[in-house]
Amino acid sequence: MKHSSTKWNIHGYLFITPFILGFLVFGLYPVFNTLALSFTDTTIMSGEASFIGLKNFQRLFADDFFMKAVRNTWMIWILNFIPQIGIAMLLSIWYTSARLRIKAVGVWRAIFYLPNLLMPAAVARLFFSLFSFYGPVNQFAVQAGILDEAMHFLQDVTATRGLVVFIQWWMWFGQTIIIIMAGMTSIPIHLYEAAMVDGASGMQMFRWITLPLLKPILIFIFVTSLVGGMQMFDIPYMLTDGRGSPVYSIMTNNILMYSKFSSSKGHLGAASSVGVLIFIMTTLCALGIFYFLREKE
Amino acid sequence: MRKSLLLIMSLLVVTSLLLGACAGAPAEEPAAPAEEPAAPAEPAEPAEEPAPGKTVLNVWSFTNEIRTMAIAFEGKHPNVDVVYTMIPMTDGEYQTKLKSALGTTDIPDVVALEAAFVKEWVEADFLADLNDLLPLTEELKTFPAVVQVGTYDGVAKGFSYQSTPGGFFYRRSIATECLGTDDPAAVQEMVADLDTFVETAATIKECSGGDYFMVGTSAALFNPFLANRAQPWIVDDALIIDPMVEAYIDFAKLMRDEGYESQAGQWSEGWFAGMSDTLVDADGTPKKIFSYFLPTWGLPYVLIPNSGDTGGDWALIDGPLPYQWGGTWVGAMANSPNLDLAKEFIAFVALDEENLTNWATGVYTNEYLAAIDPEVPEDQAQAPGDFVSSQVVVNKITSTFDGSALAEWLGGQNNYEAFGKAAPKVNGALLTGSDDAIQRALESVRDAYLNGEISEAEMWSQWLDSVRNEFPDLLIPDPPAAD
Numbered sequence: 001m002k003h004s005s006t007k008w009n010i011h012g013y014l015f016i017t018p019f020i021l022g023f024l025v026f027g028l029y030p031v032f033n034t035l036a037l038s039f040t041d042t043t044i045m046s047g048e049a050s051f052i053g054l055k056n057f058q059r060l061f062a063d064d065f066f067m068k069a070v071r072n073t074w075m076i077w078i079l080n081f082i083p084q085i086g087i088a089m090l091l092s093i094w095y096t097s098a099r100l101r102i103k104a105v106g107v108w109r110a111i112f113y114l115p116n117l118l119m120p121a122a123v124a125r126l127f128f129s130l131f132s133f134y135g136p137v138n139q140f141a142v143q144a145g146i147l148d149e150a151m152h153f154l155q156d157v158t159a160t161r162g163l164v165v166f167i168q169w170w171m172w173f174g175q176t177i178i179i180i181m182a183g184m185t186s187i188p189i190h191l192y193e194a195a196m197v198d199g200a201s202g203m204q205m206f207r208w209i210t211l212p213l214l215k216p217i218l219i220f221i222f223v224t225s226l227v228g229g230m231q232m233f234d235i236p237y238m239l240t241d242g243r244g245s246p247v248y249s250i251m252t253n254n255i256l257m258y259s260k261f262s263s264s265k266g267h268l269g270a271a272s273s274v275g276v277l278i279f280i281m282t283t284l285c286a287l288g289i290f291y292f293l294r295e296k297e
Numbered sequence: 298m299r300k301s302l303l304l305i306m307s308l309l310v311v312t313s314l315l316l317g318a319c320a321g322a323p324a325e326e327p328a329a330p331a332e333e334p335a336a337p338a339e340p341a342e343p344a345e346e347p348a349p350g351k352t353v354l355n356v357w358s359f360t361n362e363i364r365t366m367a368i369a370f371e372g373k374h375p376n377v378d379v380v381y382t383m384i385p386m387t388d389g390e391y392q393t394k395l396k397s398a399l400g401t402t403d404i405p406d407v408v409a410l411e412a413a414f415v416k417e418w419v420e421a422d423f424l425a426d427l428n429d430l431l432p433l434t435e436e437l438k439t440f441p442a443v444v445q446v447g448t449y450d451g452v453a454k455g456f457s458y459q460s461t462p463g464g465f466f467y468r469r470s471i472a473t474e475c476l477g478t479d480d481p482a483a484v485q486e487m488v489a490d491l492d493t494f495v496e497t498a499a500t501i502k503e504c505s506g507g508d509y510f511m512v513g514t515s516a517a518l519f520n521p522f523l524a525n526r527a528q529p530w531i532v533d534d535a536l537i538i539d540p541m542v543e544a545y546i547d548f549a550k551l552m553r554d555e556g557y558e559s560q561a562g563q564w565s566e567g568w569f570a571g572m573s574d575t576l577v578d579a580d581g582t583p584k585k586i587f588s589y590f591l592p593t594w595g596l597p598y599v600l601i602p603n604s605g606d607t608g609g610d611w612a613l614i615d616g617p618l619p620y621q622w623g624g625t626w627v628g629a630m631a632n633s634p635n636l637d638l639a640k641e642f643i644a645f646v647a648l649d650e651e652n653l654t655n656w657a658t659g660v661y662t663n664e665y666l667a668a669i670d671p672e673v674p675e676d677q678a679q680a681p682g683d684f685v686s687s688q689v690v691v692n693k694i695t696s697t698f699d700g701s702a703l704a705e706w707l708g709g710q711n712n713y714e715a716f717g718k719a720a721p722k723v724n725g726a727l728l729t730g731s732d733d734a735i736q737r738a739l740e741s742v743r744d745a746y747l748n749g750e751i752s753e754a755e756m757w758s759q760w761l762d763s764v765r766n767e768f769p770d771l772l773i774p775d776p777p778a779a780d
Contacts, residue, residue: 041769044396045421045730056769065766133560134567134576142579150579152560155748243737246745247759256766262389263767264417264730266396270769 031279037272044266056273066274068248069256070281076161076236076252077229080168085221088176093206095177096184098192109181112174123171124238127163128154154240157249164250167235176221183217184210219293223286230282233258253278351378354638357395358409359386362625365661365679366458366646372669373645377638386411399423406633407642410455412446415626417730419447424454425629425636433648438688442725447626455628456647458656459593460686462719463521465616466600467588468607469708475504475587481710485614488588491548494617498557501587509585510559513568515549515747516740517590522548523736524620529727530735535772536764543777546743546753553747559586562744573605592622593684593716601706608706613715619722653685658694684716691717731768738763753779 038056042049060066091112095105102108115123131137131153138150153159187210195205236250243259244251257274260267356367356379367379382405384391392414398404410418418424431453434444440460447455465488469479476487476497487497498511512518522545528537552558559576561567570576571586578584591599601608627646629639645652655661659681666673682703685691691713698704698713739760746756757776765773 044399045417045423047422059766059769063762063765065762129566132562132565132567134565134570134578138579139577139581143581147579152744152748155744155750157745157750241737241741243741243763245741246748247742247751247755248763259734259767263734264414267767267769 034272034275034279037269038276040269041267042269042272044268046265049269052269056270057277059270060273060277065248066256066277069244069251069253069274072161072244072248072250073230073232073252076164076168076232076250077226079161079165080172081225081229084169084173084176084225085218088173088180091177092180092184093210096181099202109174109177112177114174115171116175118171120171120234121238123167124235127167128239131159131163155246157246160240160246161249164236164239167239168229168232171235172225176225179217179221180214183214187213215293219289222289222293226285226289227282230278230285351376352635352638353377354379354407354635354642355382355405356380356407356409356642357382357384357391357405358625359384359391359411360409360625361677362679363409363627363646365666365677366652366656367642368666368670368673368677369652369655369661370642370645374641379642404630404632406635406639407627407629410626410628412461412622412624412626412728413733414730415446415455415624416449416728416732418628419449419454419626420730423631425631425633425639427453427456427629427640427643430456430640430644430648433644437648437650437653437686437690439648439686440688440720440723442621442720442723443624443686445725446624446728447628455626456643457624457626457686458647458653458683459624460684460716460720460723461592461594461621461624462684462716462723463524463590463592463616463620463622464595464613464712464715464719465588465590466596466611466613468585469610469612471501471505471509471585471587472612475501475509479612479708481612481614481715484612485616488614488617491617495551495557498552499555502555502557505585507556508582509587510571511557511587512552513559513561513571513586513589514563515552515558516563516743518548518552518618519545519736519740520622521590521616521618521620524724524727525618526727529729529732531729531731531771534770536735536761536768536774538774538777542739546746546756547780549743549747550753559584569603572600572603572607574607575605588616590616590620592620593712594623596703596706596712597680597682601703604706609708611707612710613707613712615715615719615722619719619724621723621725647686650687650690653687653690654694657681657683657685657690658697682712684713684720688721691720731771734767735764738767 039051039053040049041052041056091108094100095102095108129135133150133152137153138147141147142150151159153163191209191213192205195209200208231254232252233254236244236252237255237258240246240250242255244255253274257271257278260274261271354377356363358364358381361383364381364383367381371377371379384394386392395408408418408424427447431444433439434456439456443457443460444453447453447457467484472479472484476484478484486493488494494511501509501511522541526539526541528539530537553560559567559571561571561576567576568586571584572589574583574585576584576586589595589600596613600611604611627643629636629643633639647653656679659679661679663673663675663678666677681701682698695711695713695717698711700709701711703712704710741763742751742756742759745751746753751759754776757779761773761776764771
């Protein structure tokens with residue numbers, strides 16, 4: 001018996017070896033390499049690099065620029081996440097409700113998911129054209145009397161941030177709906193039946209059955225959205241000038257990291273230090289989410 | 298316990314994957330819209346198979362332009378097989394590919410370098426010393442700016458077949474209507490310096506009741522202002538804010554506040570619409586743009602294709618300030634195994650009188666190339682008109698452009714002659730490898746200032762913060778005093 005179980009174990013290890021190898025090479029090694037680079041002044045365009053300790057990190061905190069990127073990233077993520085999860089939850093409840101019996105749920109879900117299939121670069125350029133000074137939005141708004149005169153939407157801090165938030169929400173709420181609905185439909189129907197027999201209201205059933213049983217799903221959405229949000233890059237990068245214009249109001253962590261990398265010499269060390277800080281920040285927040293939403297035994 | 302451990306582990310996996318993705322290979326910056334538009338973007342083509350028994354020369358470029366000359370080179374050197382690889386730079390693929398090939402065996406012998414990033418490479422240690430080709434530049438009287446840009450610390454590392462002086466293209470009909478004449482010499486008088494330029498802008502605004510704009514955007518003057526600084530952006534590891542930079546910001550603010558510019562950003566749809574007289578403001582009122590600042594390549598690649606039926610209504614003059622914009626340089630990799638051949642190729646491409654003449658006068662037709670290499674693609678050819686880097690060649694061929702299609706488009710003016718006068722005035726000493734990032738950082742806050750979103754003082758300090766973050770070793774001066 002013992003002999004055969006050992007043999008099976010070996011098979012198991014064999015099966016996971018490709019993943020482990022891939023992970024070590026493409027996952028773990030880059031992490032440690034990034035960490036190592038962040039203590040150096042490595043650039044692409046010169047062969048020499050030296051160890052400079054924590055200087056890259058000191059520089060990041062020497063002025064407000066890095067913190068501005070962090071604030072921007074958090075602000076844009078939170079402003080898009082709250083409506084995203086809120087609306088996705090509401091629509092999911094409606095679509096799975098036995099009372100409402102909404103028809104063609106699959107069609108609606110597909111429609112909401114569609115924006116997610118678009119290339120972010122194409123979406124960003126589309127909105128860039130729509131909201132440009134001589135673009136259709138200005139034409140419409142002025143001729144309909146909404147605006148007195150054409151405005152530079154993409155040079156206005158609030159409007160530009162609002163657009164990024166909207167695009168992120170619009171592209172991702174369909175995805176969230178799919179996951180939440182999958183979670184809701186997997187809750188055993190007999191729990192609701194039992195609650196109905198006991199005379200529970202819809203609100204009570206949501207509060208005491210749906211929400212607790214949906215918690216693992218919500219944690220998943222929360223963490224993946226956080227990880228994605230902290231890395232937000234393509235939409236804010238393509239929407240304006242790739243530097244977070246206007247006035248660095250949509251400069252996210254990754255845009256800052258990228259601009260350090262792509263400046264003439266290619267400052268790999270300085271860019272890595274931003275990457276390391278994003279990593280630490282994201283990890284701490286994700287662990288925090290797990291801690292506060294853990295199963296209390 | 299086990300479950301939470303599992304969760305933490307999987308979380309770590311996810312986050313490391315994400316960081317791996319960050320650290321992996323962020324693509325190089327996309328070609329800034331301010332760059333010369335690459336020739337029709339084609340997918341990266343795999344290099345052709347080298348022919349047996351021939352010396353192989355690997356050439357990388359971001360357009361198909363140099364391929365034409367590579368085929369002509371093969372015609373002269375039957376024992377050489379030029380393996381040409383085209384990697385587009387639309388989104389910076391070319392720069393990324395080049396940087397990531399460093400230190401591998403996968404590097405080319407010859408590389409094409411665009412004006413936006415040529416200095417990065419000339420200032421670094423990867424390109425070969427081409428000083429032995431310098432005598433050729435004297436023979437051909439290569440425009441000094443072209444040599445200057447390819448040289449660092451007294452070592453020439455790249456040469457160009459083009460010179461890209463900038464010009465000032467204006468609409469003859471608007472000039473006649475508002476300025477009383479469309480004669481290039483007379484109009485040049487009216488925009489000869491910045492003061493007269495502003496006066497003319499006011500005249501055009503008044504004459505049209507605000508429906509004509511002097512320029513599409515004041516951003517068009519950024520290049521000309523920068524070209525007339527006393528010092529480059531970086532001297533002795535310190536950032537230099539030349540008085541011309543401050544002057545430019547004041548000038549741009551004036552153009553915006555007085556309504557002399559259409560406010561359509563450079564390369565935006567409104568900016569292009571002005572070229573074909575199809576610009577309509579938000580009210581539905583048609584608007585016109587009087588002039589465009591564009592260099593040599595701007596005529597065939599930007600202006601003419603977007604001009605609709607306004608052809609013949611244009612003229613070309615020097616404008617208020619001499620400047621240059623764009624261009625392609627060619628260099629050799631220092632550790633190329635075929636360095637001598639690579640040098641010979643560069644000499645042929647950039648410093649050969651016969652080749653430059655053929656290049657500019659339309660000799661390299663598809664039939665010409667097909668006679669050398671039967672497998673040449675059908676659209677591979679060079680139309681006449683590219684402005685070359687040799688004063689000797691320019692002098693010889695200028696008259697052949699009288700009455701050409703380009704001249705007809707310019708109302709009978711010979712564009713080659715006009716650029717020939719502008720080219721020697723260009724200053725190539727001001728370019729540094731860091732220009733692109735520094736200028737883009739300023740443009741990023743400039744528009745918010747022009748739009749009244751931030752104050753001038755905020756603009757300067759935000760810009761300097763940004764530069765400090767991209768260039769950690771640079772000494773940053775105090776911000777200029779705001780007016």
